[in-house]
Amino acid sequence: MTTDVRTIAWTGDALRLLDQTVLPARVEYLEVRDVGALVDAIRRLVVRGAPALGVAGAFGVAIAVRQAVREGWDDAERDAAIARVREARPTAVNLAAGVDRVLPRVPEGAAAVAAEAQAVLDEDVRANRAIGAHGADWLAARCPGRPLRLLTHCNAGALATAGWGTALGVVRELHARDRVELVYADETRPLLQGARLTAWELRESGIPCLVQADAAAPSTIMRGLVDAAVIGADRIAANGDTANKVGSLGVALACAAAGIPLLVAAPWSTIDRATRSGGDIPIEERAAEEILAFGGTRTVPEGVAAFNPAFDVTPARLVTALATETGVLEVSAGAVPGSRPQVGEPL
Numbered sequence: 001m002t003t004d005v006r007t008i009a010w011t012g013d014a015l016r017l018l019d020q021t022v023l024p025a026r027v028e029y030l031e032v033r034d035v036g037a038l039v040d041a042i043r044r045l046v047v048r049g050a051p052a053l054g055v056a057g058a059f060g061v062a063i064a065v066r067q068a069v070r071e072g073w074d075d076a077e078r079d080a081a082i083a084r085v086r087e088a089r090p091t092a093v094n095l096a097a098g099v100d101r102v103l104p105r106v107p108e109g110a111a112a113v114a115a116e117a118q119a120v121l122d123e124d125v126r127a128n129r130a131i132g133a134h135g136a137d138w139l140a141a142r143c144p145g146r147p148l149r150l151l152t153h154c155n156a157g158a159l160a161t162a163g164w165g166t167a168l169g170v171v172r173e174l175h176a177r178d179r180v181e182l183v184y185a186d187e188t189r190p191l192l193q194g195a196r197l198t199a200w201e202l203r204e205s206g207i208p209c210l211v212q213a214d215a216a217a218p219s220t221i222m223r224g225l226v227d228a229a230v231i232g233a234d235r236i237a238a239n240g241d242t243a244n245k246v247g248s249l250g251v252a253l254a255c256a257a258a259g260i261p262l263l264v265a266a267p268w269s270t271i272d273r274a275t276r277s278g279g280d281i282p283i284e285e286r287a288a289e290e291i292l293a294f295g296g297t298r299t300v301p302e303g304v305a306a307f308n309p310a311f312d313v314t315p316a317r318l319v320t321a322l323a324t325e326t327g328v329l330e331v332s333a334g335a336v337p338g339s340r341p342q343v344g345e346p347l
């Protein structure tokens with residue numbers, strides 16, 4: 001991005017979060033020093049997106065350890081606070097994985113936990129770059145010729161990670177190679193991550209984009225206006241089934257019907273080999289108010305309730321390929337995310 005913003009950073013005694021609830025109207029930061037405030041920030045989507053949640057979870061443990069010392073908690077109280085962070089949102093596996101990654105450092109104290117959390121952050125920055133390069137190589141080879149018309153759903157950009165994004169990392173890399181004509185950004189009802197966040201990032205980076213209603217996406221694809229869709233992921237099951245923001249499944253079905261590729265871009269930390277298939281992925285259901293009102297005004301008749309699943313699951317057979325930091329797996333052709341290869345090892 002050209003704007004000097006950092007989605008998530010550790011100051012030494014607090015977690016500094018770019019408040020994504022007020023973007024694009026305002027660029028504001030929130031400094032979080034206690035577990036209650038962090039859990040609230042995660043639930044309100046001040047910080048959001050699977051990789052950023054992983055970093056927040058890791059630093060959340062450092063926050064809990066510091067708070068335990070400050071407030072004289074015993075180990076059980078500290079561990080209960082860590083569990084609250086781990087469970088603040090259920091679908092993105094990165095949150096729990098970020099917490100679990102730093103847990104072994106807890107006996108060494110907050111500084112050691114924060115150092116490990118910083119490693120999680122730094123790895124995400126590097127992973128984003130590698131995902132962008134691998135995904136761009138794959139798409140460029142798959143769709144040779146003129147600059148591409150891409151479609152993305154939700155926000156899988158810098159705002160969802162510690163770096164330059166996963167799906168938007170691929171878009172940025174293609175843009176750097178002069179291979180992007182246009183990005184259709186689905187607005188992403190009900191919280192508008194596409195309209196508010198993806199469009200903001202793409203504008204800041206000078207990448208041409210149009211925001212469209214989510215319901216327009218399948219028809220935009222079927223009309224031949226899109227060469228490929230690129231999305232992120234919140235959790236990828238061992239068989240390749242992929243949970244992402246609700247609405248992703250409609251994009252996937254349309255891509256399959258139109259015969260264009262659906263590329264999922266995600267780090268290995270989003271792959272959950274303990275979850276066998278998509279049916280086992282917990283899907284967050286959010287407050288009905290997000291559906292019942294728009295801009296603070298009720299839009300649904302009084303007395304009518306709402307169903308608000310925040311994610312859906314795209315079956316592996318509809319995911320053409322998965323771009324990770326180690327390379328691209330052709331999922332619908334049968335490749336499944338098995339054990340993570342070592343760097344340099346073929347996939």
Ligand code: MRU
Nearest residue numbers: 048049050154156160232233245
């Ligand atoms: O509810 P959100 O905004 O946290 O949902 C985010 C998404 O669905 C993203 O596409 C996903 O986390 C991948 S972010 C690189």
